Amino acid sequence: MPATPGPDPESWLTVEAGGLYCRPGDFYIDPHRPADRAVVTHGHADHARPGNGAVLATEGTLAIMRARYGDAAWRAAQCAGYGETVRIGPVAVSFAPAGHVLGSAQAVLEYHGARVVVSGDYKRRRDPTCTAFDPVPCDVFITEATFGLPVFRHPPDAEEVAKLLAAQEAFPERPILLGAYALGKAQRLIRLLREAGVDRPIYLHGAMQALCDLYEAQGVPLGPLVPVAGADRKRLAGEIVLCPPSALADRWSRGFKDPLTAMASGWMRVRQRARQRNVELPLILSDHADWDELTATLEDVGAPRVWVTHGREEALVHHARARGFDAKALSLVGREDEDADGEESAP
């Protein structure tokens, strides 16, 4: 292991009650309770929470936080582009693309010659709605492990989109209610459908509209979108209606005529989990790295030390150690599984 000059990162980057804390810079990364100073990797609610003091994030993330929380988003915000360095006290902070959702970033922290990368959530495959993950050489790599078991291998996106289109062709008389996380997954699905040649309007549950508008404003064209609220629900045969996953089991879904329910999530890989969601068409599509992406990333980044945060840490730590990394689990609380957005949907 190469010798690191200066203090060991374990002494200046620690897990505190409020989340991952950088002592020399006196800031938190993705704090799960309000902090005076926060570096936010991306806009998902389990990473970007309201009520912080000073927030440092990418432009996309700040736009998402503003759209979600309005004036409660922060007291002061500072924007940093990918590759731009900001000094917080003695710590140099910069962002590298994480490929997770629009604006998502890895936080790169440098202090006394040691570099730590906090990846936040990430994935490695192509996503037409955000910038691709960029491996950053470092001394310590902090990785998520949402799908940190070798049973999670997401199939190619095109296969899953083809399943959806095949269902549409087989049941032209039924509307398709497609459950997808409102931030990121929904817009990525729309883009994938557009790329597959779907140019008809796609219908939106009320909870999807604001974030779709935001993506378009940030330069991600989504094509014709129609709010389902104004549409005649009896006349949506063969149309795709995007909604939050929880809406599928909610009273909201009752107005449609013989709907075909679909859901896009990495958890759909495991039948028992797919069956629990009670959907007719499970699609395996995730914004998190699958097992192969997680393990390949450790090799690509090449950090001698690996800290594993939320998800199935045990398997990834075991694997990393077998591959010669100095790996340990970091117990971060407050992170949620993809799609664990509560069973009842917000409107």
Next chain:
Amino acid sequence: MRAFADLLERLVFTASRSAKLRHLERYFASAPDPERGWALAALADGFETRYATPAMVRALVEERVDPTLFRLSYDYVGDLAETVSLIWPAVGSATVTEAKQAGEAPGLAEVVETLARTGRAERPALLADWLDRLDPSARFALLKLLMGGMRVGVSARLAKTALARFGGVELDRIEEIWFGLTPPYADLFAWLDGRAPPPQVDGRLMFRPMMLANPLEEADLEALAPDAFAAEWKWDGIRVQLAAADGEAKLYSRTGDEIGASFPEIAGAADFHAVLDGELLIVRDDVVRPFNDLQQRLGRKRVTRKQLAAHPAHLRVYDMLFEAGEDLRALPLDARRARLAAFVARANKSWLDLSPEVPFAAWDDLRAHRGDARDAGIEGLMLKRRDSPYLAGRPKGPWFKWKRDPLSADCILMYAQRGHGKRSSFYSDFTFGVWRGEEVTPVGKAYSGFTDAELRQLDKWVRDHTVDRFGPVRAVSFGLVLEVAFDSLHRSTRHKSGLAMRFPRISRIRWDKPAAEADRLEALERLIERPAAAPPAE
């Protein structure tokens, strides 16, 4: 294999019958021969041979995957076939080269035909090679097929219905020849494709589709003329068909499964030439025993002398489809019965008798009889039009079953689960229980008996009284009493309460009744089915 795996995947997650039919029909129309024929065999009957055991599959995967990672994955997924299908090394690993996976993936036909000529010792290597060449969902289909336990919610009947639609022929025509056909059904598909005449089959001992009755609603009765109908007891056994010819006999269950090996005193002693329709019962000392006694004999591959003596099987017949090769099914019921009565008398077997007609002049006579039904240990009455031919399936009009009045109990709602298909946004599957001491113990599950309006009320009540959640299931506080109607209660060691309820449904929602006044387990125990004290009055 890929198309078959896709079909299974769709069927597993599809709740509605019409959507399942559409998936099946599209598959039969697009898959080639003999692939679709083997798929049909797998769906309609499953494979009897277990070609792969869990131990063999485990050994294969442990040669390829880190044992700790496998254990963690298996703990998470919970199903061996699924864990293996997902964790099996993909392209790029030491065992699976790009060239190997790019090669032809094995088809279902290749799998079935290769297994048939391969010895046990060669199977692990064969299976490993197939798994290398398949994708995860096809691996899962293959493993389930070879290990057994493939559950996709498709009955043989549904598969045949899809076939009939695909070929544009009557379902009856497929049912009639089905049991004379063998996989991969090339002749059947040639006919359905319109390329060949219907297949010719040897029908001597073949199962013939049964004629089934519709439930009678009391209100229907007044529209029916009593003198057009014959009445019989509805026996509480299982419906069987006995086909015998040339010193051989086969005993079939209602679904066409051969169960003769479990009942050698019948299948081994039918030395006549006929196809009979009747009820399989346990009769000891001229008394029909409760259904539970029959259950002791069902599903056994071999029967001991002791079981034969303790639970002697009996065939009580009520119809005859063929006599000495002559098809009687187009004759009216009265004519078939007359032939059957003469036949039973001539055959003169201790294990064979004729289900008697129950004489009546007016419907009220039968109502009175039906009131006795529960004491006599039988299920109710059958009404059959005297002029009815024997038709496959469940035609509306000629035959009715008139069940005895159900029993009922006031139970407490414990858990609710979301339904499927149209009901997937409703909590519509209910588990209920009764008091045992200070606790509530579950006694059954019901999905029916309520109106749509009541379902909405129940759904709301469940959402408002949830105390815990497990996936699609909610536990509720003990505050709602359901009046549950059921046909009978039996002892059961599989249920925590020690009771098994037959045919429960929710007959009334007792919004008014406090949970403390729901029934107690002791009260239910008094309703447990006992053997008939005396033969039923005629």
